[in-house]
Amino acid sequence: MRHALVLGVVAAMAAAPWPHALAQTEDPVSAEFDKFREVLEKDNPAELWEVKGEQLWRTPGGPKKASLEKCDLGLGPGVVKGAYAQMPRYFADVDRVMDAEARIVHCMITLQGFTYAELAKAPFSSATRTPDPVSIVTYVAAQSAGMKFAAPQGHPKEKATYAAGKEIFFYRAGTFDFSCASCHGVDDKRIRTQPLPNFTKPEQAIRAVLGWPGYRMTGGVMHSLQWRLTDCFRQQRFPKPDYTSETLSALMTYVTVNANGQVYKGPGIKR
Amino acid sequence: MADPMKIRATLQGDVADVRVLMAHPMETGQRKQGDKLVPLHFIQTISAQLNGRTVFNADISQAISRNPVFAFKVKGAKAGDKISVTWTDNKGEKRSDETEVRAGS
Amino acid sequence: MQQTRRSVIKAGGALGLLAAFGTALLSPVRALAAWNKGAFEAKSTLDAMRALGVNNTEESKEIQIRAPDIAENGAVVPIDITSSIAGTSAILVFIEKNPFPYVGSFDVSQGAVPFVHLRVKMGETSPVRVVVTAGGKHYTSAKEVKVTIGGCGG
Numbered sequence: 442m443r444h445a446l447v448l449g450v451v452a453a454m455a456a457a458p459w460p461h462a463l464a465q466t467e468d469p470v471s472a473e474f475d476k477f478r479e480v481l482e483k484d485n486p487a488e489l490w491e492v493k494g495e496q497l498w499r500t501p502g503g504p505k506k507a508s509l510e511k512c513d514l515g516l517g518p519g520v521v522k523g524a525y526a527q528m529p530r531y532f533a534d535v536d537r538v539m540d541a542e543a544r545i546v547h548c549m550i551t552l553q554g555f556t557y558a559e560l561a562k563a564p565f566s567s568a569t570r571t572p573d574p575v576s577i578v579t580y581v582a583a584q585s586a587g588m589k590f591a592a593p594q595g596h597p598k599e600k601a602t603y604a605a606g607k608e609i610f611f612y613r614a615g616t617f618d619f620s621c622a623s624c625h626g627v628d629d630k631r632i633r634t635q636p637l638p639n640f641t642k643p644e645q646a647i648r649a650v651l652g653w654p655g656y657r658m659t660g661g662v663m664h665s666l667q668w669r670l671t672d673c674f675r676q677q678r679f680p681k682p683d684y685t686s687e688t689l690s691a692l693m694t695y696v697t698v699n700a701n702g703q704v705y706k707g708p709g710i711k712r
Numbered sequence: 713m714a715d716p717m718k719i720r721a722t723l724q725g726d727v728a729d730v731r732v733l734m735a736h737p738m739e740t741g742q743r744k745q746g747d748k749l750v751p752l753h754f755i756q757t758i759s760a761q762l763n764g765r766t767v768f769n770a771d772i773s774q775a776i777s778r779n780p781v782f783a784f785k786v787k788g789a790k791a792g793d794k795i796s797v798t799w800t801d802n803k804g805e806k807r808s809d810e811t812e813v814r815a816g817s
Numbered sequence: 818m819q820q821t822r823r824s825v826i827k828a829g830g831a832l833g834l835l836a837a838f839g840t841a842l843l844s845p846v847r848a849l850a851a852w853n854k855g856a857f858e859a860k861s862t863l864d865a866m867r868a869l870g871v872n873n874t875e876e877s878k879e880i881q882i883r884a885p886d887i888a889e890n891g892a893v894v895p896i897d898i899t900s901s902i903a904g905t906s907a908i909l910v911f912i913e914k915n916p917f918p919y920v921g922s923f924d925v926s927q928g929a930v931p932f933v934h935l936r937v938k939m940g941e942t943s944p945v946r947v948v949v950t951a952g953g954k955h956y957t958s959a960k961e962v963k964v965t966i967g968g969c970g971g
Contacts, residue, residue, distance in 0.1 A: 661778030
């Protein structure tokens, strides 16, 4: 029934002349989605969280009543511009690679006095609540809009983390004998109407990181890559990874480095 | 308290292109949380003023998407003019925000 | 209908008078421009139109509705509406297959261009019907938007 509808639409659209260049490389349904994605991106509710995140970044908070303005995102204390596009990266003070949200959570703990337990208790957005780190990472990410991804690979731990991320990406396990690569390691797969990008190819890897953090139309909530990848583990029927764990930073390192050199467009809007 | 709106007003000739993002759950009264229905909660009216004079009004239903986005165009505007937008919801809650009209690029 | 009420007020010059008294007096005026409960609670487009005093409509090609042929997500369907009909005062929107079809009215009679961008929830594939009020007459046009089910959260 559903397939019949989609196929019907595809047939109807294929018959109509299509003015967009996209149509040559994409199926008509995806082309229609892309056309209106531009419209949706032009005014993106994600901006509401950018504003909130900036406030949270600048306003003293937590038990220590400190702001996050001394937080070092890799480019020096308080430097936000461009930081997101150059993460995940190695941080000597914790001797590990951290993605943006992991680093923000680290700063909320060390500078503001929050505990990991309270921040990790319910770290993802619901219809009625957006956790502060999600708003903050949205603000931080927005300050890298228009910049090229340049996740560093100079430090041995950054290289090791990329290798670990790659291994996790191809690791098959669970009741479905599934890996990330089962869906995202080959060309031209789709779930229902959605094409699935092949993250092992640089030109498609960008789609793993582009548009995150993203305003998700389903439910109307703001989500970060921490949520997206955690949900991939659920979809694979894997055990849930710990919030801001090295596992998640490693996977993010793998997909971001694969997308290095391509332009980040800022927080996006997702299905 | 309701979160602030984000309003952008950009000049195109003497018309201000006004784009508004609102933070509101726009509950339809049909969504379940657990086994309970979340009650209707939605913006009902929107009005916009150019330098204090009403130029645009809307009455809307719960079918407007969560975190509403609207755009409209106001005639006879110039750079530096004030555009303010106010919404009121079915619980009587209200929010007003203001921005300055910017020259178009 | 609310439009009629506005023209009456304008004709009587009451608006200018009220403006002179400032905002304190404006709220009762706003209250008069009541949100049309009957129309919003109507379960069919026809009943909603009746409640709004829209009894006769004329098909018009001068109403442009830009909406996707197929929506990526029925929770957020972007719609641009532009009317080229001279004297357009209001734009009314109905999603015919929604449980409550009347989505809203946009009054552009006081200094706005006859254009609006909105984003709506659509429960299923449906015509998006637009009624434009101009010079006391009602014009209409519709565009079908297909709503399908998507993939995961990417």
